[in-house]
Amino acid sequence: MTEAWLDPAAWLILLPLSWASLTFLAGPGRGGRLAIAALAVQCALALGLALEVAATGARVHAVGGWGAPLGIDLLADGLSAVMLLLTQAVALPIAVYAQAYFTDAHHRQEATWFWPLAGFLIAAMNALFLSADLFNLYVTLELLGLAAVGLVALGGGAAQIAAAMRYLLVSLVASGAYLLGVALIYGSYGTVAIATLGPLIGQGPPLAIWLAAGLMAAGLAAKSALFPFHFWLPPAHGGAPAPVSALLSALVVKASFYLVLRLWLGPFAPLAQTAAALAGALGAAAILWGSWQALRTRHIKRLVAWSTVAQLGYLFLVFPLLAADGAALQAGVMQAVAHGLAKAAMFAAAGVLMLATGRDTLEGLAGVAGRVPLTLFAFGLAGVTIMGLPPSGGFLAKWLLIDAALVSGQWGWVVVIIAGGLLAAGYVFRVLRQAFLVVPGDTGFQPVPRRLEWMAFVLATASVLLGLRGVELMALLNGPGDGQPIS
Amino acid sequence: MTLNEALPLAVLASSLVPGLVIFALPEERVGWRTALNLFGAVSKLAFVAWLLIGVQAGETYGFRHTVLPGIELMFKADALALLFVTLSTLLWLFTTVYAIGYLEGSPHRSRFFGFFSLCVTSTVGLAMAGNLYTFFVFYELLTLSTFPLVVHRGTAQAMRGGTVYLAYTLAGGALLLTGIVWLHGLIGQVEFTHGGVVAALGPDRAAQLKLIFLLLIAGVGVKAAIVPLHGWLPQAMVAPAPVSALLHAVAVVKAGAFGIARIVYEVYGVEYAQSLGLLVPLAILASVTIVWGSFRALFQDDLKKRLAYSTVSQVSYIALGVALFGPVGTVGGLAHLVHQGIMKITLFFCAGNYAETLGIHKVSEMDGAGRRMPWTTVAFSIGALGMMGAPLTAGAVSKAWLADGAEAAGLNWAVWVLWTSSLLNAAYFLPILWRAWVRRPPPAWPDEHIPARGRRETAWLLLAPPLITAAAVLVAGVFAEAPWSPLAWARLIAKREYLEWAP
Amino acid sequence: MSTGLLYALAGVLLFVLGAAGVVVLAHLLRKILAFNVMGSGAFLVLVGLAQREGVVDPVPQAMVLTGIVVAVAATALALGLARALHARTGRTGLSEGARLD
Numbered sequence A: 001m002t003e004a005w006l007d008p009a010a011w012l013i014l015l016p017l018s019w020a021s022l023t024f025l026a027g028p029g030r031g032g033r034l035a036i037a038a039l040a041v042q043c044a045l046a047l048g049l050a051l052e053v054a055a056t057g058a059r060v061h062a063v064g065g066w067g068a069p070l071g072i073d074l075l076a077d078g079l080s081a082v083m084l085l086l087t088q089a090v091a092l093p094i095a096v097y098a099q100a101y102f103t104d105a106h107h108r109q110e111a112t113w114f115w116p117l118a119g120f121l122i123a124a125m126n127a128l129f130l131s132a133d134l135f136n137l138y139v140t141l142e143l144l145g146l147a148a149v150g151l152v153a154l155g156g157g158a159a160q161i162a163a164a165m166r167y168l169l170v171s172l173v174a175s176g177a178y179l180l181g182v183a184l185i186y187g188s189y190g191t192v193a194i195a196t197l198g199p200l201i202g203q204g205p206p207l208a209i210w211l212a213a214g215l216m217a218a219g220l221a222a223k224s225a226l227f228p229f230h231f232w233l234p235p236a237h238g239g240a241p242a243p244v245s246a247l248l249s250a251l252v253v254k255a256s257f258y259l260v261l262r263l264w265l266g267p268f269a270p271l272a273q274t275a276a277a278l279a280g281a282l283g284a285a286a287i288l289w290g291s292w293q294a295l296r297t298r299h300i301k302r303l304v305a306w307s308t309v310a311q312l313g314y315l316f317l318v319f320p321l322l323a324a325d326g327a328a329l330q331a332g333v334m335q336a337v338a339h340g341l342a343k344a345a346m347f348a349a350a351g352v353l354m355l356a357t358g359r360d361t362l363e364g365l366a367g368v369a370g371r372v373p374l375t376l377f378a379f380g381l382a383g384v385t386i387m388g389l390p391p392s393g394g395f396l397a398k399w400l401l402i403d404a405a406l407v408s409g410q411w412g413w414v415v416v417i418i419a420g421g422l423l424a425a426g427y428v429f430r431v432l433r434q435a436f437l438v439v440p441g442d443t444g445f446q447p448v449p450r451r452l453e454w455m456a457f458v459l460a461t462a463s464v465l466l467g468l469r470g471v472e473l474m475a476l477l478n479g480p481g482d483g484q485p486i487s
Numbered sequence B: 001m002t003l004n005e006a007l008p009l010a011v012l013a014s015s016l017v018p019g020l021v022i023f024a025l026p027e028e029r030v031g032w033r034t035a036l037n038l039f040g041a042v043s044k045l046a047f048v049a050w051l052l053i054g055v056q057a058g059e060t061y062g063f064r065h066t067v068l069p070g071i072e073l074m075f076k077a078d079a080l081a082l083l084f085v086t087l088s089t090l091l092w093l094f095t096t097v098y099a100i101g102y103l104e105g106s107p108h109r110s111r112f113f114g115f116f117s118l119c120v121t122s123t124v125g126l127a128m129a130g131n132l133y134t135f136f137v138f139y140e141l142l143t144l145s146t147f148p149l150v151v152h153r154g155t156a157q158a159m160r161g162g163t164v165y166l167a168y169t170l171a172g173g174a175l176l177l178t179g180i181v182w183l184h185g186l187i188g189q190v191e192f193t194h195g196g197v198v199a200a201l202g203p204d205r206a207a208q209l210k211l212i213f214l215l216l217i218a219g220v221g222v223k224a225a226i227v228p229l230h231g232w233l234p235q236a237m238v239a240p241a242p243v244s245a246l247l248h249a250v251a252v253v254k255a256g257a258f259g260i261a262r263i264v265y266e267v268y269g270v271e272y273a274q275s276l277g278l279l280v281p282l283a284i285l286a287s288v289t290i291v292w293g294s295f296r297a298l299f300q301d302d303l304k305k306r307l308a309y310s311t312v313s314q315v316s317y318i319a320l321g322v323a324l325f326g327p328v329g330t331v332g333g334l335a336h337l338v339h340q341g342i343m344k345i346t347l348f349f350c351a352g353n354y355a356e357t358l359g360i361h362k363v364s365e366m367d368g369a370g371r372r373m374p375w376t377t378v379a380f381s382i383g384a385l386g387m388m389g390a391p392l393t394a395g396a397v398s399k400a401w402l403a404d405g406a407e408a409a410g411l412n413w414a415v416w417v418l419w420t421s422s423l424l425n426a427a428y429f430l431p432i433l434w435r436a437w438v439r440r441p442p443p444a445w446p447d448e449h450i451p452a453r454g455r456r457e458t459a460w461l462l463l464a465p466p467l468i469t470a471a472a473v474l475v476a477g478v479f480a481e482a483p484w485s486p487l488a489w490a491r492l493i494a495k496r497e498y499l500e501w502a503p
Numbered sequence C: 001m002s003t004g005l006l007y008a009l010a011g012v013l014l015f016v017l018g019a020a021g022v023v024v025l026a027h028l029l030r031k032i033l034a035f036n037v038m039g040s041g042a043f044l045v046l047v048g049l050a051q052r053e054g055v056v057d058p059v060p061q062a063m064v065l066t067g068i069v070v071a072v073a074a075t076a077l078a079l080g081l082a083r084a085l086h087a088r089t090g091r092t093g094l095s096e097g098a099r100l101d
Helices: A008-026 A028-056 A078-101 A105-130 A134-155 A158-189 A194-202 A207-223 A233-239 A242-265 A269-296 A300-322 A327-357 A373-387 A393-407 A411-436 A450-468 A471-478 B003-024 B030-056 B079-102 B109-127 B132-150 B156-187 B203-223 B232-238 B241-268 B270-275 B279-298 B303-323 B327-358 B374-388 B394-408 B412-437 B460-478 B486-497 C003-024 C028-048 C058-089
Strands: A059-062 A073-076 B062-068 B071-076
Touching (some): A028 A078, A073 A105, A078 A105, A078 A242, A078 A450, A134 A158, A134 A242, A134 C058, A158 A233, A158 C003, A158 C028, A194 A269, A207 A242, A207 A269, A233 A242, A242 A269, A242 A327, A300 A327, A300 A393, A327 A393, A327 A450, A373 A393, A393 A450, A393 B062, B003 B062, B003 B071, B003 B079, B003 B109, B071 B132, B079 B109, B079 B241, B079 B327, B079 B486, B156 B203, B156 B232, B203 B241, B241 B303, B241 B327, B279 B303, B279 B412, B303 B327, B303 B394, B303 B412, B327 B374, B327 B460, B374 B412, B374 B460, C003 C028
Antiparallel strands (some): A059 A073
16 A cells, blocks of 8 residues: 555646646746656556556545545546556657647747646546546546637637637536536435445435436536537547647547446446437447548548547447446447547647648648658558557457447447448548559658657557557456456 | 467568568668568568478467457468468569569559568468457458558559459458357357367357358458459459459458358358358359359450459359368369469469560450560460360369369259359450460550560569469479379368368 | 525526526627526535535535636636637627538
8 A cells, every 4th residue: 555645646636737837837848848757757657556456456545634525535446547547648649749749930839838738638637537526526527628628729710719619618518517417416415425326326316316417418428529519529629739639539538438437337327228228329320420521521630530529429339238248348448548549649640741731631632641651651550440440459349349239139239330430441541542642743741850750650559559458458447356347 | 489389470470570671661772672572581481381391290380369358369370271371472472573573663662562561461360360350350451451552553543443442341341340249249269170160059049150151251252252242353453463463363362262261161160051051052152253253354355354353253163162062172172272373373473564564454455465475475375274274284173173072062063164164264365365376466565665685575573473383383283193282282171171081 | 495495496597597598699708608607506506405404514515616716717718718719800709600510
């Protein structure tokens, strides 16, 4: 048992909060280096925490030595450890990427604001994954939302400000609904601790709790851009600078999905059956609509953003399958992790392509393959995960999902999953085909710092290598010995 | 890790590692690239030879790696695997030499040879796959690594061909995946075992097993170009000749046929498949493809398209052999896997030579080609005669065994199918030979890139591979009874697949 | 009907009105005001339901204080963005045509 002041759980929140403030004071140059160093430390902390949880099970840290219900508890179990690892593993390469991305003249102003906001975003995510009561989750959710909105507005143009405004309003209404749900729950039971709520709700929930569950689910679904609440995501993620889009698509939307999963598997488990089919149907609609829009759009980053909408649909397909087969949880987590890595890689690659061609359109990509081959390889590898082709993490997730669907006899989802994979192939190869076209003459491509290409490649390779070895991740998720996932 | 575990991985690594290094090489480093390519090909050949000797003696080589609980990546170099591995490895060596000559001076060669190496890695991995999961992983990797080669030229036409190719192969992969996951749900890991593994499930699962069989065969049938899933193969001919030669005449289509063999023999077991009534429909489908492919070939003027339809037809000989219940048919089909590979690659090499040297792409342009390029045309003729089943060629041997197998299985109509196909083969190959040898050459060739220098008709790198493979066609035919021939190896496999039979 | 329940119902009503306002109203300042009304509704529910047998429960009051701080920060950000949008485009609303591209 570690000493309280050395507890990695606390440092995973304190460290990013500190460097967020310090980088604001230090400025973009030194700030970037500080952030990268701190993120490296955070990676080590997350790994240490994961190893500890894998060995001894879930652990609690009482902040300031005061436990619940008056104080705040930080709970780290298998699912939290996995999400913390994902966050740190994506944030570090993206930070290295961002430091190189923001160095040219256009972007110097953006760099000043990027580091503090990114720091707050990561602190909020870490805190969210470690929270054990509903109200603390609300606070972290709001912090996450505000930081994300700030990052979306980073570009400074009218379209980005409008996208940020739209995102902010959706986010605020969603958290407001969540807060009302928390209020109703507290009013009914007098507690907001997740652990104690489970048995209480299991004894037969009053109407207020049904209402609360609905409100919270709707709010979190809107934050996760689940169809039909997805409309804010393509402008926001498509218009932001590449490192910002990577953080948002890979991490931020996963946080609200994590919450839905946590609540679904924990306190609201008795209520889950009714909404499972609805969640699945909306997920299927997201897959089909998102992929269709990705096939139609002319802008590279919009395409990748619509791909996020589609891939988030896979996550919500997990819910109707959870009832029948515990393996569906593993599928959902594997999908979240693989998609996080792959989407960050895709946005990083898209950023490089835009820097190289000077434009955001697919037509502008013609012939770029010769100039940035590593980036296109990275885009291709990330695409392999998105399409769910072997040997990637996305393929393992797809396999587990299809397996869960077939075992429970729910054939319809298999058709949706397969169709989603084929549509994803459609839009991924749309980009690759354009890039491989041979065009005569020199088309005026700009040189791009090598570091940007390498970071995209590292993230993409990680998502593919995940497909070769998922045993440790699943063992971490399931916890030591008992095989029961969480809560 | 023991030696028996390391060898299969070494075979994979011998093309994967050079391939990855080649990607990073700058375009101008021709010497390094050639050296890496040849080093990879030769070392792979050495490892495969070691495996052949060991498997002949009864050794087992395999490797397992757990990906998730219940899902393993597993390699098993058994006799059937080595049939395909040896074919791919030998032909990769020759095609690499050919490609170096063919692509001299073209752009993006590092990219080409990098993906070329990845393709061979995928083919070999697929051949050595020890369970359906591993097979699927490499099956899709094969699709992904062949796509950049199909679209290598970067023209709009190449892109269209690539799109069609992807659409077919990814759809096939989706069907295959569904079947595999379904089967996994029923019996857990589906390891390839002599005699099959699904018979243990019992009769109440028979309906599900039939449906799964349909999904699996449809999935691999796309790559095996079985009618009506063959549409991608003629379209994929936009690829450069080395790609068409190795990949679309050998690796990709053989991967599909190999998949059919594995599924029938080592997942379902041929006796169980027969009892479910699955083999006769497969035989019918294969026969339809044999006749339809040959028929379409008659009307193609583009030389590579004619060869593509011929491939459609000939690969289904293998499927037919698998579907003929009985060891004789098995031997015929598996031997044809090798024989058709060497015959077809010879034909494609020659087609590439005609295109590169004289700018000939169509049959109608081939008048008098035999006078100008005699050695290439000799090789072409041997390959064509092999396709027709002329005596002394490899094709004759496998056709004879297939015909015997059809009679032994009681499907006498299949013998008629084989005869019809031979006649159609003659009908579309003999005119080409007539034009090349007998007709007078035109005053000027369409686009003579490589002028004749004395007796040398074209570049040596382009001439040697087809001559060697044409010689192999004759050797495999004449020496079919020798202990080291492809036929002998096929008999070894059949002996191990069927539980009571002495060859 | 206890006073707690009355406050709670009023809170829910405010919440609904606020949320509807955010969605329906066009002018950004009105949307922001509606958001504040919505937040106040949620706080009212928290405080209203917090009285148990006449004894005041401090925990929800602490939650409401936190919530007010968050709402202030969010409002500030929203106002900043609205001003920035107005400065760049002269618009006072998110144009409907730009919703789905």
